[in-house]
Amino acid sequence: MFQALARDRLERLNASPSAIPRTYFRVYSALLLVFSVDLLWIWLCFTMYSATSSSVSLLLFFEPTSIAFETLQAMVVHGFQLLEIWLHHSAGDIANYRLSKTFDVSPAGGSKSSFIRTCLLLLFMCFILQILQSVVLLLSKTS
Numbered sequence: 001m002f003q004a005l006a007r008d009r010l011e012r013l014n015a016s017p018s019a020i021p022r023t024y025f026r027v028y029s030a031l032l033l034v035f036s037v038d039l040l041w042i043w044l045c046f047t048m049y050s051a052t053s054s055s056v057s058l059l060l061f062f063e064p065t066s067i068a069f070e071t072l073q074a075m076v077v078h079g080f081q082l083l084e085i086w087l088h089h090s091a092g093d094i095a096n097y098r099l100s101k102t103f104d105v106s107p108a109g110g111s112k113s114s115f116i117r118t119c120l121l122l123l124f125m126c127f128i129l130q131i132l133q134s135v136v137l138l139l140s141k142t143s
Helices: 002-015 022-050 055-089 092-101 111-142
Strands: none
Touching: 002 022, 002 055, 022 092, 092 111
């Protein structure tokens, strides 16, 4: 729920021309908090699986990993948007000149947008593999 709220707020901030990096980062930090709590949840599921050693306990990993994949997708997209807003906001700063050339903040996007699409595709494929693994585990237990 918090991940969806933060993602919606970041999309609204992205459409706003008056968004400053500090405001954007405060909302982005909510995604970081959701991801860290989710990692804690995965760790707890792993300790429960280690204690029971039952293959049915692997189903405990489904919910936290699906939330982790969704959060990572939002973090990739909005992380690059945060970087663009920060570079645009500090465009007059000479210290950030080399950094802005490295990330090539152009309207067309170029290789940066293909990198984002590739990362999102890999995360989506991991999510699909996780679903298939859960279905196979469930079908093997019912047979």
